[in-house]
Amino acid sequence: xxxxxxxxxxxxxxxxxxxxxxxxxxxxxxxxxxxxxxxxxxxxxxxxxxxxxxxxxxxxxxxxxxxxxxxxxxxxxxxxxxxxxxxxxxxxxxxxxxxxxxxxxxxxxxxxxxxxxxxxxxxxxxxxxxxxxxxxxxxxxxxxxxxxxxxxxxxxxxxxxxxxxxxxxxxxxxxxxxxxxxxxxxxxxxxxxxxxxxxxxxxxxxxxxxxxxxxxxxxxxxxxxxxxxxxxxxxxxxxxxxxxxxxxxxxxxxxxxxxxxxxxxxxxxxxxxxxxxxx
Numbered sequence: 001x002x003x004x005x006x007x008x009x010x011x012x013x014x015x016x017x018x019x020x021x022x023x024x025x026x027x028x029x030x031x032x033x034x035x036x037x038x039x040x041x042x043x044x045x046x047x048x049x050x051x052x053x054x055x056x057x058x059x060x061x062x063x064x065x066x067x068x069x070x071x072x073x074x075x076x077x078x079x080x081x082x083x084x085x086x087x088x089x090x091x092x093x094x095x096x097x098x099x100x101x102x103x104x105x106x107x108x109x110x111x112x113x114x115x116x117x118x119x120x121x122x123x124x125x126x127x128x129x130x131x132x133x134x135x136x137x138x139x140x141x142x143x144x145x146x147x148x149x150x151x152x153x154x155x156x157x158x159x160x161x162x163x164x165x166x167x168x169x170x171x172x173x174x175x176x177x178x179x180x181x182x183x184x185x186x187x188x189x190x191x192x193x194x195x196x197x198x199x200x201x202x203x204x205x206x207x208x209x210x211x212x213x214x215x216x217x218x219x220x221x222x223x224x225x226x227x228x229x230x231x232x233x234x235x236x237x238x239x240x241x242x243x244x245x246x247x248x249x250x251x252x253x254x255x256x257x258x259x260x261x262x263x264x265x266x267x268x269x270x271x272x273x274x275x276x277x278x279x
Contacts, residue, residue, distance in 0.1 A: 003066075003067045003070045003071060003077065003078070003079070003097075004070075004076045004077065004078050004099060005078055005100055005126075005127055005128055006020070006046060006078045006080065006099065006100040006128050006165075006166070006223075007128050007165060008076075009044040009046075009076055009078065010128070010165075010166060010199040010222050010223060011199070012044075012278070013199065013222040013223070013275065013278075014199050014220075014222045016278065017218060018217060018273060018274035018275050018278060019202075019217045019221055019222050019223055019224045019273040019274065019275060020044055020045070020046055020222065020223045020224070020273065020275055021043065021045055021046070021224055021226065021266065021269055021270050021273045021275055022045075022046035022047075022048050022080060022082075022201075022223050022224065022225045022226070023045065023046070023047060023048065023225075023226050023227075023230060023266055023269070024047075024048045024049065024050060024053070024082060024225070024226065024227035024230060024231075025047050025048065025049060025053075025062070025066075025230075026053055026056070026231065026234070027057075027255075028065060029255050029256070029258060029259040029262070030230060030234060030259070030262055031047060031062075031065060031066055031069060032069070032259055032263075033259045033260070033262035033263040033266060034047055034266050035047075035069055035070070035073050035077060036263045037262075037263045037264075037266035037267045037270060038073070038075045038077065038266075038270070038279070039073060039074060039075055040263075041267055041270045041271070041275075041276040041277070042075060042276065042277050042279045043075060043273075043275040043276050043277070043278055044075060044076040044077070044275060044278060044279050045075065045076070045077050045078075045270075046077070046078045046079075046080050046100065046223070047062075047066050047077065047078070047079050047080065048080045048082040048225065048227070049062050049080075049081065049082060050082045050083050050227070051083065051084065051085045051089060054081075054089070054093075058096075059081075059089075059092060059093045059096040059098065060096045060097075062079065063079060063093075063096040063097035063098055064097075066079045067079070067097055074279075075279035076279060078099045078100050079097070079098050079099050079100065080098065080099070080100040080101070080102065080130075081093045081098050081100070081101045081102055082102055082225065082227070083102060083104045084101060084102050084103045084104060084120075085104060087103070087116065087119060087120060087123070090103050090120050090123065090124070091120075091123055094123065094124055094127060098127075099127065100127060100128050100129075100130070101120065101124055101127055101128070101129050101130070102129070102130040102131065102132075102168070103116060103117055103120040103129060103130075103131055104131070104132050105117055105131065105132075106132040106133060106134065106135045106148075106170075107135065110133075110154065110158075113131070113133065113158070114158060114161050114162055117129070117131040117158075117162040117164055118162045118163060121162055121163045121164055128165035128166060129165055129166075130164060130165065130166040130167070130168060130201055130223075131158075131162060131164045131167065131168065132167075132168040132169075132170070132203070133150050133151075133154060133155055133158045133167070133168075133169065133170070134148045134149055134150030134151070134169060134170030135170050149170050149171065149172070149185060150169040150170045150171065150188070150192060152188065152191040152192045152194075152195050153195070155167065155169060155192050155195060155196055156195040156196055159196050159197075159198055164198065165198060165199070166198055166199040166201050166222070166223060167192075167196055167198050167199070167200055167201065168200070168201040168202075168203050169188075169192050169200060169201075171184050171185045171186070171188050171189045171192075171202075171216075172184040172185050173202065173203055173204030173205065173208060174204045181207075181209065182204075182207065182208055182212075184208070184212060184216065186216065186219060189216060189219045189220065190219045190220070192220070193219055193220030199222035199223060200221050200222055200223075201221065201222070201223040201224075201225065202216050202221045202223070202224045202225065203225050204225070205224050205225055205229075206226055206229035206230075206232075207229070210272045213272050213273070214272065214274070217273065224269075224272075224273050226266075226269055229265065229269070230262055230265065230266070233258075233261050233262050233265045234258040234261065234262050235258075236261070237257045237258040237260070237261035237262075238254045238255070238257065238258045240257070241253065241254040241257040241258075242254055
């Protein structure tokens with residue numbers, strides 16, 4: 001079906017009290033795995049790339065690859081810039097065919113974050129823009145920060161002044177691998193959801209218990225991001241294949257094993273999000 005943006009899928013998720021799984025891809029095999037899982041589970045899906053990934057392969061590569069694969073799929077699929085770190089990168093991704101954009105000015109002072117986010121919204125036109133206030137902890141590419149929780153009143157002002165389509169609050173999650181089970185501020189999330197009408201996004205979800213993710217969805221989260229989880233799944237599958245087949249020299253063999261492992265994991269995470277059967 002046609003390559004889509006995220007407006008309709010996120011609005012439906014918000015109304016239906018489920019979330020869209022947003023999965024970061026690093027290469028062709030991960031894109032294939034995510035789309036195959038979405039087909040199998042009959043789920044709408046978002047494929048994401050970070051600035052670090054886009055240094056490895058230009059946005060035109062991912063836009064070309066994902067748009068062609070999505071056109072051949074029977075479920076809605078979108079391509080999203082995750083943690084866009086500059087206006088120029090956001091603009092370039094729009095020009096290359098991305099259908100959803102995040103601009104992350106969360107490390108900037110409030111007024112500068114508002115100004116940057118608003119500027120990207122105006123540039124993107126009809127494309128949906130996501131932005132973050134407060135900081136999700138840990139490290140995403142070169143973006144590293146401690147957790148700074150989102151103030152609900154400030155969140156309301158931020159969404160109103162920027163005109164963003166979706167909003168990523170900081171409620172205690174972190175990027176990367178957790179050293180202990182994360183403790184999320186669910187009451188803060190509920191208060192933000194009472195003040196903010198746009199779809200809410202959960203970042204740093206890899207390692208968050210499934211029941212906690214579901215609780216966040218019931219409190220207003222409409223998009224759930226997974227990155228580290230899939231990287232770990234992919235890498236471990238490659239390592240296992242090579243360990244079991246030390247003479248293997250065909251990349252299709254070990255990358256194929258990793259692709260299958262990621263597909264299975266994405267199927268599981270789609271069920272956590274409750275988006276299975278929603279395509």
